[in-house]
Amino acid sequence: MALIKIKRGFDLNLKGKITQEEVTMAHLSQDYAVVPDDFTGIIPRMEKKEGDTVAAGEAIYHDKNDEKIKVTSPVSGIVKNVVRGDRRKIMAIVIEPDGNHDNYKTFDTKENPKVLLLESGLWPMLRQRPYDIVPNSAVRPRDIFITAFDSAPLAPSLQLVLGEDKKYITKAIEVLSTMTDGKVYLGFPTHYIIDNTGAEVNIFDGPHPAGNAGVQVAQIKPVNKGEVVWTLDIVTAARIGKLFETGKVDYSTTIAVTGSGVKVPRYLRATMGCRLQALLQDNLIDDDNKPKRIISGNVLTGVKENIDGYLHSPYRHVTVINEVNKKDEFMGWASLSPKKYSIYRDFTSWILGGRHKEVDLDAKLNGGERAIVMSGEYDQMLPMDIYAEFLIKAIIAFDIDKMEQLGIYEVAPEDFALAEYADTSKLELQRIVREGLDKMRAEMA
Amino acid sequence: MKALRNFMNKIKPHFQQGGKFSKLESVFDGMETFLFTPNTTSRSGVHIHDSNDMKRTMITVVVALLPCLLFAMYNIGYQHFRAIGMPEASFVQMFIFGLLAMLPVIVVSYVVGLGIEFIGAQIHHKEIQEGFLVTGILIPLIVPINTPLWMTAVATAFAVIFAKEIFGGTGMNIFNVALITRAFLFFSYPAEMSGDKAFVMTDSAFGYGAGTVADGFSGATPLGEVATNVGDTLNLSTSTLDAFIGLIPGSPGETSMIAILIGAAILLITGIASWRVMLSVFAGGLSMGTIANVFATPTYPASMLDPLAQLCFGGFAFAAVFMATDPVTGARTKIGQYIYGFLIGVFAILIRVYNGGYPEGAMLAVLLMNAFAPLIDYCVVQVNINRRLKRAKAK
Numbered sequence: 001m002a003l004i005k006i007k008r009g010f011d012l013n014l015k016g017k018i019t020q021e022e023v024t025m026a027h028l029s030q031d032y033a034v035v036p037d038d039f040t041g042i043i044p045r046m047e048k049k050e051g052d053t054v055a056a057g058e059a060i061y062h063d064k065n066d067e068k069i070k071v072t073s074p075v076s077g078i079v080k081n082v083v084r085g086d087r088r089k090i091m092a093i094v095i096e097p098d099g100n101h102d103n104y105k106t107f108d109t110k111e112n113p114k115v116l117l118l119e120s121g122l123w124p125m126l127r128q129r130p131y132d133i134v135p136n137s138a139v140r141p142r143d144i145f146i147t148a149f150d151s152a153p154l155a156p157s158l159q160l161v162l163g164e165d166k167k168y169i170t171k172a173i174e175v176l177s178t179m180t181d182g183k184v185y186l187g188f189p190t191h192y193i194i195d196n197t198g199a200e201v202n203i204f205d206g207p208h209p210a211g212n213a214g215v216q217v218a219q220i221k222p223v224n225k226g227e228v229v230w231t232l233d234i235v236t237a238a239r240i241g242k243l244f245e246t247g248k249v250d251y252s253t254t255i256a257v258t259g260s261g262v263k264v265p266r267y268l269r270a271t272m273g274c275r276l277q278a279l280l281q282d283n284l285i286d287d288d289n290k291p292k293r294i295i296s297g298n299v300l301t302g303v304k305e306n307i308d309g310y311l312h313s314p315y316r317h318v319t320v321i322n323e324v325n326k327k328d329e330f331m332g333w334a335s336l337s338p339k340k341y342s343i344y345r346d347f348t349s350w351i352l353g354g355r356h357k358e359v360d361l362d363a364k365l366n367g368g369e370r371a372i373v374m375s376g377e378y379d380q381m382l383p384m385d386i387y388a389e390f391l392i393k394a395i396i397a398f399d400i401d402k403m404e405q406l407g408i409y410e411v412a413p414e415d416f417a418l419a420e421y422a423d424t425s426k427l428e429l430q431r432i433v434r435e436g437l438d439k440m441r442a443e444m445a
Numbered sequence: 446m447k448a449l450r451n452f453m454n455k456i457k458p459h460f461q462q463g464g465k466f467s468k469l470e471s472v473f474d475g476m477e478t479f480l481f482t483p484n485t486t487s488r489s490g491v492h493i494h495d496s497n498d499m500k501r502t503m504i505t506v507v508v509a510l511l512p513c514l515l516f517a518m519y520n521i522g523y524q525h526f527r528a529i530g531m532p533e534a535s536f537v538q539m540f541i542f543g544l545l546a547m548l549p550v551i552v553v554s555y556v557v558g559l560g561i562e563f564i565g566a567q568i569h570h571k572e573i574q575e576g577f578l579v580t581g582i583l584i585p586l587i588v589p590i591n592t593p594l595w596m597t598a599v600a601t602a603f604a605v606i607f608a609k610e611i612f613g614g615t616g617m618n619i620f621n622v623a624l625i626t627r628a629f630l631f632f633s634y635p636a637e638m639s640g641d642k643a644f645v646m647t648d649s650a651f652g653y654g655a656g657t658v659a660d661g662f663s664g665a666t667p668l669g670e671v672a673t674n675v676g677d678t679l680n681l682s683t684s685t686l687d688a689f690i691g692l693i694p695g696s697p698g699e700t701s702m703i704a705i706l707i708g709a710a711i712l713l714i715t716g717i718a719s720w721r722v723m724l725s726v727f728a729g730g731l732s733m734g735t736i737a738n739v740f741a742t743p744t745y746p747a748s749m750l751d752p753l754a755q756l757c758f759g760g761f762a763f764a765a766v767f768m769a770t771d772p773v774t775g776a777r778t779k780i781g782q783y784i785y786g787f788l789i790g791v792f793a794i795l796i797r798v799y800n801g802g803y804p805e806g807a808m809l810a811v812l813l814m815n816a817f818a819p820l821i822d823y824c825v826v827q828v829n830i831n832r833r834l835k836r837a838k839a840k
Binding site: 012014222224225226293295299300301302304319321323324327328329330331332333334335340341342343344345346347361362363364365366367368369370371372373374375376379385386387389390405406407417420421422423424425426428429430431 | 446449450478479480481482483484485486487489490491492493494495496497498499500501502504505572574575576613614615616617714715716717719772773775777778779782822826829830832833834836837
């Protein structure tokens with residue numbers, strides 16, 4: 001066990017935190033959806049058509065390039081709708097539940113672990129580096145990294161989300177250990193730990209993004225060219241353990257509903273892919289002057305959705321913030337008000353310790369997009385041995401050699417999320433990194 | 446504010462595509478975003494953004510330059526009234542004279558520079574970049590006060606077009622735009638740029654403060670005196686303390702160490718400028734100054750200056766605080782910033798002491814290191830790359 005201190009990064013103290021740990025049942029969702037975009041790197045090829053019945057745990061599509069990787073339905077019911085977007089891209093597969101909780105696909109736990117993982121549909125919940133995609137089933141990873149906490153703003157306590165299922169962790173580590181020649185690492189925060197699981201335990205002390213698996217990999221054993229590692233969170237690990245103990249995939253999940261736009265931030269119990277309506281019903285603050293932004297996930301990496309949208313992977317967090325707190329702010333850039341929040345010292349809020357006070361941030365850009373001018377801003381938010389700004393420039397220029405040399409294999413878009421928040425030039429860093437990874441992957445294939 | 450907002454909303458359609466003034470779209474956008482923080486919200490990626498943007502960053506630098514600007518106005522008046530034999534003129538008179546003397550330069554610098562920026566933004570249908578806000582105030586502070594306005598205009602236009610716009614605008618330039626303006630003047634019109642006549646305004650400003658130059662007056666800067674010094678000892682009319690306070694002839698912004706240090710404090714407290722660069726420029730200057738002083742020789746009179754005086758005289762401190770710290774043209778890696786700053790300090794004193802042609806070396810040192818900054822960063826980043834390669838091989 002090692003204690004790893006992380007200095008770079010920042011904990012944004014946002015309004016709308018959960019104060020009680022009680023978990024209540026969510027409203028019933030009228031339907032459920034699987035969103036293919038949640039599983040980066042998989043091109044869906046449907047196994048079920050509209051109108052087909054599916055059992056919970058039954059595959060609804062597989063990867064076009066690798067039939068073995070399957071995505072499964074979280075509920076038993078009928079495939080109601082396959083929503084398609086531009087060029088017939090599948091945006092979502094909507095399943096209407098039939099309420100039959102016994103129609104559950106069970107798996108043979110004696111099966112080869114890898115086959116079982118692929119068949120069960122838990123495989124797409126893993127990620128691999130390089131490229132931050134669903135792992136290639138043909139490659140054996142060097143190591144497997146499990147993060148046991150989510151350090152993003154307003155994120156749920158994974159210890160609480162895990163709940164009783166922590167008893168399955170040992171089983172999960174046992175199973176995952178068979179899939180790598182290296183080690184299985186577990187990264188804990190300072191406030192809780194599950195010991196004697198068979199995994200190599202590290203404790204991370206520091207601000208966000210310390211909870212990102214990628215940051216933990218970078219601190220322990222960075223990914224080199226030609227190597228592959230898997231990353232997952234401890235909740236997914238528990239699901240894997242449970243599958244291998246019980247033969248069933250558990251699609252139920254605990255979700256943190258947070259943010260300044262909800263009346264009572266709280267934990268809810270629901271099923272993956274449920275409607276956000278079921279999670280937010282009667283809990284949204286109604287204010288016609290301040291439209292809300294509903295985010296499935298956290299404010300840094302989440303997906304913007306409307307109230308009719310669905311809960312996205314990793315199925316544990318919903319945040320609601322105001323779209324615009326104050327319209328038409330007069331010369332906001334010249335403000336001397338200590339209430340104007342910034343993590344930088346050229347605003348006055350820091351003098352009274354405002355950087356760490358609770359704040360209600362809206363979705364405004366607070367400026368226009370510019371070329372990179374200030375130096376070192378990204379590095380300050382990225383605890384990796386990487387020259388972030390040089391990497392971003394190499395990606396923009398699509399200089400493959402430079403990208404490789406500067407460590408593109410080690411990063412995922414989420415690692416740049418905090419830098420994107422802090423960026424004076426307001427560049428879309430996560431989009432840039434995602435596109436860089438995709439192009440790189442296409443180039444290397 | 447509501448009325449202003451409504452007015453802006455009303456005239457906005459005229460400036461959009463197809464409107465009467467669509468050629469001024471970028472200018473209107475610039476004005477609008479200047480007056481009101483845009484309501485645009487994030488479309489992709491993170492859903493929240495920090496309040497800090499380029500406008501805030503640039504305006505903070507302008508604020509940091511204000512002490513220098515105000516002191517420059519006072520000092521121009523002070524020097525003027527001394528030159529015309531009226532040292533008893535009041536503080537207000539001196540300040541008003543300086544204000545009148547500097548105002549045209551500031552106007553010319555902003556009108557020419559921003560004009561080109563506006564046109565460039567419009568051609569590319571882009572938002573106006575804020576970079577020139579700072580450059581526009583730096584230029585009047587580093588161009589000698591007696592420079593004819595048309596020269597300043599030509600030099601500013603040259604610098605903005607050839608040192609910035611052709612590279613892609615703010616954030617893309619290789620050389621510091623304000624220093625290119627000065628260098629252009631320095632090499633194109635050497636007669637007007639140096640010597641005793643350049644730095645003290647003896648004419649009236651808009652008819653204010655007219656008078657004839659007193660007998661025996663010399664407008665030489667301390668470094669000018671040093672350069673022409675003959676003999677084994679330095680005979681200077683200015684002490685290091687004078688230079689620290691700043692009531693001496695020189696380029697408007699550079700004379701007062703006190704005003705510069707106030708600016709430095711603003712830049713460092715707000716975290717806008719890199720303390721690494723600033724500190725290492727002074728460290729470099731002090732080191733080279735000490736070396737030169739240890740091997741002092743009458744052949745190079747500036748070597749006889751004590752190292753602290755080296756830092757206070759001329760444009761050294763101004764360059765260290767406001768020029769070297771320009772993040773765009775400087776080194777961008779932390780280790781690179783130490784090297785970059787240190788070498789600026791060394792070269793500034795090296796040129797000043799051992800190159801008889803140039804009494805001051807700060808401007809050239811910064812420009813030289815601007816050219817080398819990418820190389821320094823390249824080497825620093827290469828260390829990181831090599832570490833990564835080694836790690837990959839070691840497995």
